[in-house]
Amino acid sequence: MDITTFVVSARNQALLYGDYSTYHKQLSKKLHNCRKRLDIVTKNRGKFTKREPPTAEQVSENHEFLRLQLLTAERAWAHAMRFKAVHSTDTKGITGRTRSHIISRLDKGARTAEDLAQVLSDSPASGASDTDILEARAYACLLRGATNFEKQSWEPCLRSYATVRIIYTALSTSMNGDLFKDLLSDTVDPSIRYAAYQTKIPRTLAISTIARKAFPSSDSSLVGQINKLAPDLLQQSGSDAQKGQVGAPNAPQTITWRSREVKIEDAAIALALASTDTATSRLAEKLASSDVILPKEMAAAYDEVLIASQDAADATKRAIDELKEEGVSQNDPRIQSLQITRTAVNYQMISWRIGRNRVLSGEHDGALLDSAPTTTRKSKKDATSRKPKVEPPSKKIARLKDKVVLYDSTLKSIDSIKELPGVAADEELLEQLEATVKYFHALKCLSIARSHSLTDQSVNALALTKHAFDECQQAVDVFSKRTTSSPNASPRNIEIRQTDIQFLSDLLRGELQRCRAIVEIDNLQKKEANKTPPEARVPLVHRLFEYPAEGADLDHLVDYPPKLEPIPVKPLFFDVAWNYIEYPGKEPAAAPAPEQSTAQPSQSQKKGWFGFGR
Template identity: 25%
Template sequence: MAAEESVPDGRVVEQTPEGTAGEHGFSVEVLQVVKDAQQQHGLRHGDYQRYRGYCSRRLRRIRKSLHFMQGDKRRVQPKKITEENMTDTKFLYLPLMSAERCWSYAMQLKAESNTEPRKKFHMVSKLRKGVQYADELAGLCNSDKCDARTKLEAQAYSAWMKATLMFELGRWKESIELYGKAKTIYEKLSTAFSDDVQALYKQRVDEIAPNIRYCAYNIGDETAVSDLVQMRAKTGGGAEDMLTSKIDELIAQTREKQAATLSEVTWRGRTMPVKFEQVRGFLLSLQESAAELASAETTDSKVSVYERLLKDCVEALQVLRDELKDDQNFKLVQRGQKAEGKVSNLLFLHTYLVYIRLTKTVERNLLMIDTLKQNLPGSATFDENKKVTKPQDLVRFYEIIIQNLSEIPNLPGVEEDASLGHEVEVETLAYKAFRCFYVAQTYAVGKKWPEALALYEKVEKYIQAALSGYKEMKGDQAKRFKDDLARLQSLEQQVNSAKYECQASSILNMGDLTDQMSAVSVRDIAKKPLIERLDEYVDDPGLRSKKPNLVSFPPDFQPVPCKPLYFDLALNHVEFPDLEHKLEQQKQQKKGITGMVSGWFSWGKK
């Protein structure tokens, strides 16, 4: 609540003591107020319910501050805002926040209507209510108490809210006219203010443009599809607006129409029929991905194109796996064995899709590597404010690339393809060179110069082997790997400079070590017993004396284990001999001796 209280509810440019408008009138930056409130209270994460609750609380605070409550606890007494009782700028915030509350509730219901279709009717009714509040705001701002900017912003907001309602109702002509009106107003406003405000208006214009193109497509403009696909690529897949799902649905429908004409595909000199709609849709999206990547402006948008393509590929592969579950060669491959004989067209199509998945994963990782390289220490684009890239971060990506490439030669149907095997082998050598280079960089950062120099020499061997392999390629094959060859030649130059730098650093480090050793006192070393400095050569004359310091005497006490306890366990298993006959003899001897003695004592009595 404290953060919400700090948001200003209104600003009066000039106002007379009686509460009427002054020379310039009331001013409300409608778009700025709306955008700030949305970003600070939930819409950054698409939480419409949180934003709706904020709008309700803010309305209550404004009414209390204006003493314009709608009744009390017992009954409701609605009050209408008129031009006469509008004595403060905060009165304009009442219809604005009410419209925003209705709009956010409608967007929340729209998200829930995917599983509960009945909520769509509730959503439309909330949008109608929001249009009423937006019209009320435009009517109040149209009075003489408001300045020109507030009037234009209120008109644009009202037109945008109406266009949103028409868009949901499918009334495309009315929607495109209203969106066009709002776009025109925001474009005019963007030319009349400073850069910060200008960027806000231009952002609003960019948000409206896809809606206009979508309405144009539904009216009958077939050229709008390509524009929508490019706009969808530029958003990066993270937009939370109401148009994103509709554009995705439109693209899917368009691809379904095009997929009807795609009946076969050729790869590695073999033509395979394509019978499944999902596989056809993926192959069409593969063809369009090149244009989407070319039109994408940011790295995140390009990565999102790859992610979407890989997701479609996995779904298409699952369809083929379900169909191949009875194929004997497919069962052998699943068990890690080699396919026998010529593989079927369906299994070869599965191999083609797996090849696409592996190669596109490699391309995505290379894109992420290029992004990480921009913030390596020493690079031209290094920025201290961003996260610093470590060489070991790049090593992990190159290991994933090498692992993906190692799976390609083992795919069923291409084991005997020498051309493909040569391509994969050369690419693997090139990426091993990059991996080894950044491992060497890691050792160099840790000042382990011998290890780093050895790895740099190994990088040169990888580079020479890969370059000779690239030079053997001709025609289209050489054109496809032209960029890889350029990257490898650039790496060769980096290795030469890094190797000489490492050698120089190791020499300098040896000088530092010598200085450190010279600082060590010989007397201090000579004081140690000889047994403790066998690895250190010191000319100690004391060793030739009559009492050389050889060992420490008396020796230092050392802990020893306690005396163990012993238990005679064998005694439990010993069988002793029978001594009964010895006992009988002792009894007889005892009886003879006692009888004689007792006779002596009883002789006197008798």
Template identity: 25%
Template sequence: MFSTSYQVTSNYTMQVDQLNATKGALYTLDILSLTSEARNSYGLRRQEYGRYRHHCTQRLHRIRKTLGFTHGKDKSFATRPITAETVTDEKYLHLMLFQAERAWGYAMEIKALSVALDDTRKQQHYMNRLKKAAKTAGELEALCSTKAGKVDVRSALDAQAYSALMSGYVLFEAQQWQGALEKFSAARAIYDKLSLAGTSHQEALCHAAMDEIDPNIRFCGYRLRLAKDGVVNVEELVKMSAANKGSGSDVLMREIEHLIAQTRQEKAQDLESIHWRSKVLPLKNPKLATAILAAQETAGELKNLQGATSEAKMEHFDKVLQAYAEAEKHVKKALKEDAIAAAKVKSSKSEQNTADLNMIATYISYSILRNAIDRNLLLAKDVYNKLEGDEATTDRNEDVHYQNLVKAYDNVVQNLTAIQELPGVNTDTILTSEVGNKMLYYKAWRCFFTATAYSKLSRHVEAIALFDRAQSYASQIRNTLGRASSHGSGNDADSFNVTEKDLQEIESKIRGRKCQVHAAWYLENGQEGGEDIEDKLLLMSLDEKSLDEPALIKRLDSYPTSITSKANPTVPHLVDFPPALQPIPAKPLFFDIAFNFMDYNHDALAERAGRPKAAQGSESSGGGWFGSIWGRK
């Protein structure tokens, strides 16, 4: 066992030395960039696989003419293989790549034209094209291997991932789920690591490739019955597949880690300073810069774990803390060396260098404590979900108690206290104020869950006192909330601000839980005269059968079975007092509005009365415009 391990390690070291010795002659083959650009530019955005296949054919012809590497025509046609000795230009590698792409595009074209692939010949043709693509990708991987010594490490890993992906497609269509899962997992693992070693564009391409692979991994896991509660965790399947592959996977991971370390050193050379809380901290120690950069990159990977499980996030938080602990070792070593140098020769620049190193040490300690706080909050959230959230069940784990929540928030408060005690933090008044408010906020949550634990034990008096203490913490935050919000943080990502929404949430929780505890206490201790309040609450109902009988005066025509009410059995229920309102009849209202619209024969009335006939157009004093107001007479 030991000899095999030594042989693998020594072979890997020899390969790396060979690459470094011939670094000037190494080619670079960015497969992801080449294929992504070609696919997006020539038809694959609209699923035009035929157009993409024709583009690959034309591109291959142009490359062959440029290299003078044609096969000949008619009788002189002869296939010219590409070997490691043939590769004197990176365009030979492009030939192999686009041969594989042409075969893959042809296979996708056949599948797109006949979705069901009911025809056996079409199915066989489709599989032959896929196998051709996988075979060519395997030959490209051999040309790009570290043994061939033609390309750099990143290109070799990129070719290996591309070959694994094409082989995975073949096994997937052949319904060999275990083999397909291993190939897809290997490709995804390589792309995941390559995303850490490269430019932002290369990182985006790697993440896009991973997004395309994930559905295939999930389907393979589903067919292999590896789903837990109906959900297939891609990260776990990739880890499981890597663990089953053995030493080959270990060698691959060492190559990737070597590439990441190499890329990180190149980035560290450009990292001249750290910007933290409106401060610029110069970095002159290359080892310290590399360690800080590694910790920052590890912490940045947390953004890619939004949909991961709590266990995966906790495991990654441990990696982040370990990375910052490594950086802390380097800064302590740098401070020790600086102290030895300052003891020999003192100057103004040496004092400034010491101050900068001390501030960098504060930054690293702050980062450790900040990530420890986030880890404890994640743990608290997980415990809370098991106790009261969506994951809460009646048969929950006996090891999960409210004491676990109290312990998590107590650790958060201790971490915040440690931040306040860091050197140089007391000069940052904004950070000091934010940390103080945040400490009160988490103390309120700690009191809240402590009170809840007491209430579960029916110790309501202690619970109410703790709820009052939690409310007092919230009141202290509210008194300083306006002043704290008026000052901005030096860095929003490092802000410890307590928002109005956070404060309203804790206050609402305290009020609601306190009312519940008050009610529980009254149910146990608020009984007077032997009356049971719980029984009275159970008697309350809106059922008509449970209502009292009418008063005695309303049922004199029937023999009374009882003359008392249920509310007070000792007092006779003779009449309702106060009496209830009842509808009564009322005199209808009439409005005499028809009079203004009646037309009388005034001439006939005048003749009967013996009066002279009125002149035409003349009217009585009640006519005219004013008469219309008072009514006609």
């Protein structure tokens, strides 16, 4: 019959594009169409007559009677939720007739659902299976719990929601658990926690433990149906009874942060930390196995630890917010303990995130140029038969860019650690974090230097390598004063081991010498390229106005034997010399007559310096 699927899918589909008012209108339309199909709709201007709930035989013959009851109950619930949403912003809260109307609508929906569960309980007549009966019972308890929550009847409310949680937990063993996950996390679990708080139940108890204690064990038929699906669900072991935590006998009771040990009073935090420890052990086993080779597979193994760590951080923040809503001051010991726990779990979560980035960057945190293997597996036959291909510089540069992105993400994660409560006052931790920043910054500069080296920019590569070497040496000075606590075989996290920092220091020292040699070779090659041959060199006598920065070329003072070269001469001097020099091919001027020499000069003779007589 899929009662839970029918209800959850209808709610999600309606609330995805609208609100409770839209859902209420859709249910009214669906209910009218259902009555039409059953031919029980009230005629126009007809007198309304109250009808009795459908019998088990009617439900067995036609499942529309089942949907009729579900739609009726859901419409009453949606009506109540619509009023509650409209008046949620009232300064004085929901009081008076509005509150009475909401309770009335919820009570009507609960009674309708309880009638349906009673009808289905007669399985021979209704044809319902044990799963259908449990789903109907859980739905009825869900609406009854909402009614008691609005009435502020905390013990009946806790009992109803505990029944819902136990039933859905049992059904998840035989059905799709994702169907109940959102319903439990968004509605049932918060209501159980709040009702338990109102009934003075200790916060150290887990929600599953509270639900099991509040479950009505006197209902033998319901207990029998639960035991058929999950025999161990209602049983409690001695260790769980002593600790008050279900499903995690190894859950920690305390947490240590920087030599400070605090007690874990919230069961949700303890359960999340227990899940983190379990995921960490699985991660260590998976990384130690020979099956994990590729960086992406190794990074995927961190996902479970990251999810568990995030759950622990969310549980801690939720516990702090609950205490603040209750009006607990910041000086309260509970708040102080939770703040320390929050710093510890967030530091652990960020540490695993950095470890995942380190695994993705490759061997030795990506210090080697070809440290990141390919993303595909190759068989031994392919490896021996095929010759290794030379990778083009463009692919190497692309891989270096990916490493730089990972280093930037790691540096941002370290900066977020400094914003956690209590970290700014811890000088030793800040010094360690600064050294870690210098370590990853050196790796980032090394990757960028290699990209410059691949593009034949040796001077930029030398400058970046020198800067990376200086950063690494500063980190070495800090890490040499402290000892690592984790073994080399443990999964990588934020902790930098001595072997890691020493390997990077030795590598950068070699890279620095290599870059210096490359720059020197490039300079010599440029000098040789710019050097002119001896026969094309200008003699020193013609370059006296230049300063010989590389020394005077005493081997080439003048050209010998001298060459015939044109000499620049002023035009005036050239014209005057024309009158006095007998050039080849020039006829000598005729001597003047005696009578003309004493007499008046001829008209053709010109006088003066600028005569230019020719």
